[in-house]
Amino acid sequence: MTVVTPKFGMGASVLRVEDGAFITGKGRYTDDIAAAAQLHGYVLRSPVAKASFTIGSLEDARAAPGVHLVLSGADVAHLGALKSTVMQKQPDGTRAPTRDIPILCRDRVHYVGDAVAFIVADSRALAQDAAELIEVDYDGEDAAANTATALDAEAPLVWPELGSNRAFTYHLGDKARADSVFAKADHVTSIEFINNRLICNYMEPRSAIGEWRDDEDRFVLTTGSQGVHSMRNVLTGQVFGIESDKLRVVTPDVGGGFGTKAFVYREHALVLEAARRLGRPVKWASDRTEHFLTDAQGRDNVVKAEMAMDRNGRFLGLRVRLLSNVGAYVSQYGPVIAYIGASMSTGVYDIQALDVTIEGVYTNTCPVDAYRGAGRPEAALLVEKLTDACARDLGLTVDEIRRRNFIRPEQFPYRTQTGRLYDVGEFEAHMDLSMQRAGWAAFPDRLAEARSRGKIRGLGMATYIEACAFAGSEPARVELNADGTVSVFIGTQSNGQGHATAYAQFVSEKLNLDVASISVHQGDTDQLAKGGGTGGSRSIPLGGVSASRAGAALAEKLKKIAADELEAAAADIELGNGEARIVGTDRAMAFADLHAAAKNPDDLKAMGEFVQDEATYPNGTHICEVEIDPETGTTEVVAYTIVDDFGATVNPILLAGQVHGGVVQGIGQALQEEAVYSEDGQLLTASFMDYTMPRADSVPSFHFETRNVPSTTNAMGMKGAGEAGTIGATPAALNAVTDALHRAYGITHIEMPATPLRIWAAIEAARQQ
Numbered sequence: 001m002t003v004v005t006p007k008f009g010m011g012a013s014v015l016r017v018e019d020g021a022f023i024t025g026k027g028r029y030t031d032d033i034a035a036a037a038q039l040h041g042y043v044l045r046s047p048v049a050k051a052s053f054t055i056g057s058l059e060d061a062r063a064a065p066g067v068h069l070v071l072s073g074a075d076v077a078h079l080g081a082l083k084s085t086v087m088q089k090q091p092d093g094t095r096a097p098t099r100d101i102p103i104l105c106r107d108r109v110h111y112v113g114d115a116v117a118f119i120v121a122d123s124r125a126l127a128q129d130a131a132e133l134i135e136v137d138y139d140g141e142d143a144a145a146n147t148a149t150a151l152d153a154e155a156p157l158v159w160p161e162l163g164s165n166r167a168f169t170y171h172l173g174d175k176a177r178a179d180s181v182f183a184k185a186d187h188v189t190s191i192e193f194i195n196n197r198l199i200c201n202y203m204e205p206r207s208a209i210g211e212w213r214d215d216e217d218r219f220v221l222t223t224g225s226q227g228v229h230s231m232r233n234v235l236t237g238q239v240f241g242i243e244s245d246k247l248r249v250v251t252p253d254v255g256g257g258f259g260t261k262a263f264v265y266r267e268h269a270l271v272l273e274a275a276r277r278l279g280r281p282v283k284w285a286s287d288r289t290e291h292f293l294t295d296a297q298g299r300d301n302v303v304k305a306e307m308a309m310d311r312n313g314r315f316l317g318l319r320v321r322l323l324s325n326v327g328a329y330v331s332q333y334g335p336v337i338a339y340i341g342a343s344m345s346t347g348v349y350d351i352q353a354l355d356v357t358i359e360g361v362y363t364n365t366c367p368v369d370a371y372r373g374a375g376r377p378e379a380a381l382l383v384e385k386l387t388d389a390c391a392r393d394l395g396l397t398v399d400e401i402r403r404r405n406f407i408r409p410e411q412f413p414y415r416t417q418t419g420r421l422y423d424v425g426e427f428e429a430h431m432d433l434s435m436q437r438a439g440w441a442a443f444p445d446r447l448a449e450a451r452s453r454g455k456i457r458g459l460g461m462a463t464y465i466e467a468c469a470f471a472g473s474e475p476a477r478v479e480l481n482a483d484g485t486v487s488v489f490i491g492t493q494s495n496g497q498g499h500a501t502a503y504a505q506f507v508s509e510k511l512n513l514d515v516a517s518i519s520v521h522q523g524d525t526d527q528l529a530k531g532g533g534t535g536g537s538r539s540i541p542l543g544g545v546s547a548s549r550a551g552a553a554l555a556e557k558l559k560k561i562a563a564d565e566l567e568a569a570a571a572d573i574e575l576g577n578g579e580a581r582i583v584g585t586d587r588a589m590a591f592a593d594l595h596a597a598a599k600n601p602d603d604l605k606a607m608g609e610f611v612q613d614e615a616t617y618p619n620g621t622h623i624c625e626v627e628i629d630p631e632t633g634t635t636e637v638v639a640y641t642i643v644d645d646f647g648a649t650v651n652p653i654l655l656a657g658q659v660h661g662g663v664v665q666g667i668g669q670a671l672q673e674e675a676v677y678s679e680d681g682q683l684l685t686a687s688f689m690d691y692t693m694p695r696a697d698s699v700p701s702f703h704f705e706t707r708n709v710p711s712t713t714n715a716m717g718m719k720g721a722g723e724a725g726t727i728g729a730t731p732a733a734l735n736a737v738t739d740a741l742h743r744a745y746g747i748t749h750i751e752m753p754a755t756p757l758r759i760w761a762a763i764e765a766a767r768q769q
Contacts, residue, residue, distance in 0.1 A: 173345075
């Protein structure tokens with residue numbers, strides 16, 4: 001049977017409709033906007049990681065040229081702190097107390113970049129000049145900046161009143177059962193490693209414009225975000241203590257989010273408070289250094305893990321001890337990230353005993369929160385690195401040990417030891433296909449050729465699974481406009497993924513309308529009553545189904561209008577090319593005429609909402625091949641192969657872009673990126689001079705394809721793809737480097753990022769031995 005792909009519908013490779021504006025410089029980002037009579041804000045930040053402080057007179061700063069307002073912590077004491085509401089239960093059933101983020105610090109600072117004062121002036125430069133006139137006396141103290149030593153008895157306490165740097169303790173699994181399995185195991189393999197801290201570094205640094213509109217008796221906040229509704233709810237509920245209708249949040253174009261723009265930050269509250277006091281719009285724009293210092297960072301775990309196996313290499317039990325750095329304060333979703341990751345601890349493997357303990361720790365560093373994948377990349381790295389270690393210990397190939405332990409297709413639906421319910425999966429099949437595409441069998445020939453040139457070579461694999469598109473919904477509204485075009489309103493937020501194209505495809509398929517005639521509207525709390533925002537690869541699996549249903553409902557309404565006007569049965573009306581036509585005739589009405597003919601405005605609108613009861617579980621196999629120069633430690637990724645299972649594909653071009661971007665971020669963590677703090681809490685990697693970002697010459701062209709098994713959880717079989725590339729890439733790249741080092745020098749472990757210096761040092765140490 002021939003499957004026909006519609007021109008614009010599900011499965012079509014529609015080019016991104018939004019790209020024309022972006023590539024010609026016509027995108028409209030927050031910093032492009034200049035409100036009438038706008039003023040500019042600047043945040044004075046702490047230069048030390050831990051101190052009590054006092055502020056001298058503010059009068060010189062307030063009297064400085066162009067200055068309109070100077071706020072200290074005492075001036076905003078009426079504003080509530082930014083709190084996390086996602087602290088999970090500890091083993092004793094309690095939830096640990098949080099340490100919340102004050103809008104401005106009053107007498108203590110807890111990390112370099114902590115906010116001390118806010119200055120508003122005619123320009124940012126004048127505000128910054130005035131900030132230098134504020135005398136702050138810091139009484140510095142010893143800081144705790146290292147995750148691994150945060151719980152040591154001699155470690156300085158971030159919050160002395162807690163008596164410890166422990167922020168929380170979580171446990172997943174059955175300890176007694178795991179202990180029994182480990183006691184009887186034929187072999188136990190152990191690993192220890194650091195999951196390095198990352199800085200997001202999206203292209204567009206954060207900015208915000210606050211307004212107070214007397215005529216509307218409410219605030220308006222314009223800012224880049226990953227969802228306007230959650231931002232509104234936090235600011236109105238936690239900070240200002242007002243009704244949600246007293247704040248409108250608007251998000252224009254956004255230049256990257258990756259989780260880090262999902263949170264409410266102090267500057268959002270500060271520009272609003274300043275605007276209300278001054279009666280003029282106030283704009284704050286971050287520079288790149290502020291981003292490095294203050295935007296929520298990612299990862300930063302110290303891990304110990306053990307796998308219990310029988311004599312045949314079958315996995316029996318997994319034990320994990322994880323330290324998770326939360327930073328100086330508890331960020332919005334920070335306490336749940338490690339927990340979500342731990343819920344995916346067993347990966348694609350049939351492991352019947354699990355014992356995971358997570359200890360969150362405070363340090364005098366920037367708060368840590370969700371970064372692309374939000375816990376699932378950490379989980380995949382752990383189990384895939386450990387799986388390779390098990391193979392080495394037992395003398396098995398890395399593919400063979402996976403074959404012996406994969407959850408088999410006949411075992412689905414499969415309930416993991418953490419309660420995750422995997423609906424479908426064919427893990428061995430996509431691993432085999434990925435190996436075939438990567439030329440796995442011919443690797444010895446490539447290895448020999450590399451050796452002839454004095455290079456070493458490695459081949460790494462990661463077979464991952466993630467949880468995304470979590471249970472919930474994302475309603476969509478579709479409306480026919482007077483000119484015959486159609487508008488889609490939905491509460492997610494594009495950060496560059498291509499939502500304007502993808503959502504238009506779903507509606508196009510139902511209305512048989514060119515995607516160029518369909519506009520997608522996001523990022524305005526006035527336009528939609530609710531929205532879940534973008535994160536966890538949820539937008540298309542949830543919002544796409546809702547948009548499709550809304551499009552179908554509108555199609556039926558338009559057919560009814562046309563039937564009444566054309567004196568035909570609705571069943572005899574077909575839609576196409578912007579008109580409704582009686583099938584087999586030339587009698588038709590343009591969509592614009594249908595709008596004019598509608599007797600009730602509601603006949604031109606339709607809602608759709610799909611409620612999903614369980615997460616979806618994308619999975620796949622990534623294979624990375626690297627070549628290393630042992631004299632310099634320089635690694636080149638020479639080939640990268642991906643075979644993914646995303647259930648169903650909406651737009652192959654958009655999908656490839658998402659996967660490619662995620663893979664680059666994953667390779668970046670494995671080989672290049674690391675946020676480093678000194679012992680006294682100074683960020684040593686606070687610019688692109690010291691923090692290495694992946695570039696085009698860091699990665700090869702990718703081979704990417706899908707081998708999809710439709711999800712039975714999602715109404716359209718989709719599984720989500722926004723974060724998957726990152727989840728598979730980091731362990732694949734690290735395993736490839738480790739494979740190269742092990743083949744040549746017997747080295748079995750290297751910390752991330754596997755920089756040239758780190759690799760060279762490991763090789764030299766091995767040579768000395």
